[in-house]
Amino acid sequence: MALTSKITAYDPDWPRLYQSEALRLRQAFGPTLLEIHHIGSTAVTGLAAKPEIDILILVDDSDVAENMTAALVDLGYRRGGDLSAGHSFFKRDVDGVRTHKLHLCLAGHAKAIEMLKFRDHLREDSEARDAYGRLKLQLEQENTKGISEYLQGKEPYIQRIVDGL
Structure with missing residues (x-):
């Protein structure tokens, strides 16, 4: 089963694509946006990646995901499942074609800290x-088996790195 996108060589245009999307999201x-970050493999120069721009937004209100869903739909996003409490x-x-993935987390959320550290x-x-x-x-x-199998396969490597930091 195919992933959402095929892994490709690093594209030096990815940071510009992030900046463009970050402006729309800001x-x-x-003012509910505290911080915005380019995360994931497209944020690492030289790293092959699925050409999907990963974005992390940090907020301080747990209701932001619910309150922002309509605005995000207007920007072309659709809601995925909540990944954990405080992480939409x-x-x-x-x-x-998948172009962007948005992680909306409460400031200080353990997964947000982990994504930035990695x-x-x-x-x-x-x-x-x-x-x-x-x-x-x-x-x-x-x-x-698709994206879940791929994500599960990466997790031990990511966790080993993050645990060592």
Whole structure:
């Protein structure tokens, strides 16, 4: 079973695509947005990735996801499942192709901290970045059950890195 997108070589246009989307999101969220970050593999120079821009928004109100759903729908997003208490997920497709994933977290949420730590580590450690890239390509090649199998395959590597930081 295919992933949402095929893993491709790093595209130097990904930071610009993030900046463009971040501007749209800042305007929609206004003062409820505390921080916005480019996360995930597209945020790490040189790392192969699914060409889907991952974005993390930090807020301080647990009702923001509910209150912002209509505005996000207007921006082309649809609500995914909540990943945990205080961590909501939205996705955006253009012409049937996934382009953006939005993690909306309460400030200080453990998963938000983990995502930022992992991104920063991969940006600083080229060996870890390259090993992660090889793992992702291997998991994509071996994948038979879709995105959940792929995510489960990456989790031990991510957790090992984050636990060591």
